[in-house]
Amino acid sequence: MSRIGKLPIVIPDNVDVNWNDSEIVIKGKFGTLQTKIPETIGIQQDNSILKVSLKSEARNLRSLHGLYRTLINNMVIGVSEQFQLTLILKGVGYRAVVQGKELILNLGYSHPVKVNIPEPISVEVVQNTTINLKSCDKELLGLFASNIRAWRQPEPYKGKGILYKDEQIIRKAGKAGK
Structure with missing residues (x-):
């Protein structure tokens, strides 16, 4: 399992996160960003913490775990701070x-x-x-x-x-x- 993918994403108060199985949309003070996510990536939110997980443990899918966690984290930082x-x-x-x-x-x-x-x-x-x-x-x-x-x-x-x-x-x- 990815070490980076396991890290939680802290969501600031002024950021709004919405997702479905294939897309995530993040809105904040500096704009709105969206990206497509594969069906094998799961997202859970507890209050102001977002966690990215894998739905299956296939080898070629594990490499996407850290990537999509980092992409989502960069989107959150971008819309809140630039x-x-x-x-x-x-x-x-x-x-x-x-x-x-x-x-x-x-x-x-x-x-x-x-x-x-x-x-x-x-x-x-x-x-x-x-x-x-x-x-x-x-x-x-x-x-x-x-x-x-x-x-x-x-x-x-x-x-x-x-x-x-x-x-x-x-x-x-x-x-x-x-």
């Missing part, structure tokens, strides 16, 4: 601006890069080089951050690119001169 990621633009002339529903990035290309911002994500640009992303959906937030980062991966020689906050780039030595 997730936040910070990206830092590091390079000469790199900057970002939010215009309407688009994030416009100047990353050293001959043209500005325009990225559409998905609905549940809020974007804030601080001092032109720091991008703060907030959302209740952890999966969508990470995917959006990686799509932005894909425009300029950090490179090991000068350390330029789009970095996550507190990310350390291992620098390489350049060519050794004569």
Whole structure:
């Protein structure tokens, strides 16, 4: 049995959890999230504690136990507190601006890069080089951050690119001169 799957999920007071055999819907202060769950996953609720269990002990189904417990826990945390990621633009002339529903990035290309911002994500640009992303959906937030980062991966020689906050780039030595 999964060690992570056995852990209980504590539900805050301002979060509402509803489920049936195939879907779970979680509503909170920052939004509503829903996901499909397999029929082999069972959910029990006692007051403000949610427990995820397996209905059968088949080997291939046991791996889903911890996964769905973590997904449900991330949904509860997201609708009650929100997730936040910070990206830092590091390079000469790199900057970002939010215009309407688009994030416009100047990353050293001959043209500005325009990225559409998905609905549940809020974007804030601080001092032109720091991008703060907030959302209740952890999966969508990470995917959006990686799509932005894909425009300029950090490179090991000068350390330029789009970095996550507190990310350390291992620098390489350049060519050794004569």
